[in-house]
Amino acid sequence: MKNFSILGFGHIGRVHQQAIEEAENAQLISIIDFNLPEDLSVKGYSTLEGFLIEDQETDVVVIATPNGLHREHAIRCLKAGKNVLIEKPIALTVEDTVEILRVAEEKKLRVFTSMQLRFSPVVQYVKNLIDNNCLGKIFMVNINCYWNRNKNYYKLREWHGSHEMDGGVLFTQFSHFIDIMNFWFDEVKCTASKSYNFTHEQITDFDDSGCINFTANDAIGNMIYTTSVFNKNFESNITIISEKGTIKIGDQYLNQMIYSDLKNVCCSQKISTEQKNFHSNLVTEISDAMLFNNESLLDGKNALNLVKFITDANFMASNNNKEITRTTDNYEISHA
Ligand SMILES: NC(=O)c1ccc[n+]([C@@H]2O[C@H](COP(=O)([O-])OP(=O)(O)OC[C@H]3O[C@@H](n4cnc5c(N)ncnc54)[C@H](O)[C@@H]3O)[C@@H](O)[C@H]2O)c1
CATH class of the missing domain: 3.30.360.10 (Dihydrodipicolinate Reductase; domain 2)
Structure with missing residues (x-):
């Protein structure tokens, strides 16, 4: 059984809540958001800082905040010793993605991303x-x-x-x-x-x-x-x-x-x-990958090419298809 907390309790944060509650190998410990409902069934925190100071039990923090905050939130959680499941996209630049993966590697923690349609x-x-x-x-x-x-x-x-x-x-x-x-x-x-x-x-x-x-x-x-x-x-x-x-x-x-x-x-x-919502598959997969130390198809390193592709497409579209040179092309993560 792995303990999850959710950072960002908006539209998709609620989908994660249901997915964690339904999974047999996971349990929800707490929810962190500026705007928390009053009827929470688990512990609530109004700031990430407060959560990171107090929490001793969480194995995985689900980062379900807006895209532009994923880098900062993931790195703060990793530096505090938490594994992370980052909603898509893992980050908005190749450099930010590489930084998240590097910090995880240094801390010997796991980064997963929400590429749930892989389970269709x-x-x-x-x-x-x-x-x-x-x-x-x-x-x-x-x-x-x-x-x-x-x-x-x-x-x-x-x-x-x-x-x-x-x-x-x-x-x-x-x-x-x-x-x-x-x-x-x-x-x-x-x-x-x-x-x-x-x-x-x-x-x-x-x-x-x-x-x-x-x-x-x-x-x-x-x-x-x-x-x-x-x-x-x-x-x-x-x-x-x-x-x-x-x-x-x-x-x-x-x-x-x-x-x-x-x-x-x-x-x-x-x-x-029949199935349309694959978030419950995410939670089960991640808990299993951590319990048995398996590689996962949701490992963050698998999202790097996605960020590269979109960055290249956006760059080419706004620069008349100029060729791209990037220093992070050869970046590799050594462990799963
Ligand atoms: N995997 C999917 O299919 C899928 C679907 C929808 C959204 N998403 C992704 O999920 C993420 C969230 O999207 P959403 O639609 O739930 O957005 P949302 O605006 O509904 O929810 C974001 C929540 O984060 C909270 N928040 C923002 N900054 C915070 C901070 N610093 N500390 C604490 N809480 C903070 C907000 O109060 C809000 O409740 C986005 O990255 C989005 O791309 C993924």
């Missing part, structure tokens, strides 16, 4: 097809994300829409889709990117739409994304065109098999598509 049975099914070479040569991978985020969405939370706290739609809305590329393929690289602002000029610090070209191992990839769809979310999906099959998966949680035509019928199977 449909996503795992496709990963198995790729890992077992059932698709043959993969030619193309296409990601389409057509969502609506209107003025009211950006009014609801102060941190949404700012460069420093939100970081842009690739970090806040669409990072899970890019993460799945990193889950399926060993090497995913952004090669060109353009961005546009159709409907958020006066609303956000950043563009709302774009087209990205990338490579995924030997396949060519393309991502088209927008938060400017009229009225409501339209669709999000990933299509693979390959030598031995065509697959399209989709929905907001990537839990639907939309199309599948495979040469190797042996690979077909009945896949569960």
Whole structure:
């Protein structure tokens, strides 16, 4: 049994509360937030400082504060001897991500991130097809994300829409889709990117739409994304065109098999598509990884390429696809 505390009790903090309460190998110890409800069933702290001075029991702090605070909050928790589960994105820059991983390494603590769509049975099914070479040569991978985020969405939370706290739609809305590329393929690289602002000029610090070209191992990839769809979310999906099959998966949680035509019928199977919320899988996975000292698919080092990809895409879009030079490209973490 591992003890969890939650820092940031907003929308996703509450999802973590339910996930921890439901998990058999985890228990919730405390919740930290400036604005705590009166009817908390566990100990509450109004500041991180107060929690870090007093708490002796927490194994993992779930960092569920706005994106731009993840670096500071994770490092303060790690320096105080706590393992962390950082909501997505792990951080908003490559340098901040590397710093978090370095501090964890120095302190011999673990960093996990919320890449929960990796637990979607449909996503795992496709990963198995790729890992077992059932698709043959993969030619193309296409990601389409057509969502609506209107003025009211950006009014609801102060941190949404700012460069420093939100970081842009690739970090806040669409990072899970890019993460799945990193889950399926060993090497995913952004090669060109353009961005546009159709409907958020006066609303956000950043563009709302774009087209990205990338490579995924030997396949060519393309991502088209927008938060400017009229009225409501339209669709999000990933299509693979390959030598031995065509697959399209989709929905907001990537839990639907939309199309599948495979040469190797042996690979077909009945896949569960009911589950939408995968946060309970996160908690169980993390507790197990710590109890048995296992590597985990949620290890923070697995999120570094995601931050690199988004940083490159944003940089290329605002610098006319200038080539990128970065000093942290060769960074490696030695332990799980
Ligand atoms: N994994 C997912 O699918 C998913 C879904 C939604 C949000 N998120 C991520 O979760 C994080 C939180 O998003 P949200 O929608 O819950 O935001 P939110 O605004 O609803 O909640 C953030 C909470 O953090 C608290 N907070 C802010 N600064 C604090 C501080 N210094 N000390 C203590 N509390 C502080 C706020 O009071 C608020 O209650 C973001 O990083 C977001 O990207 C992930």
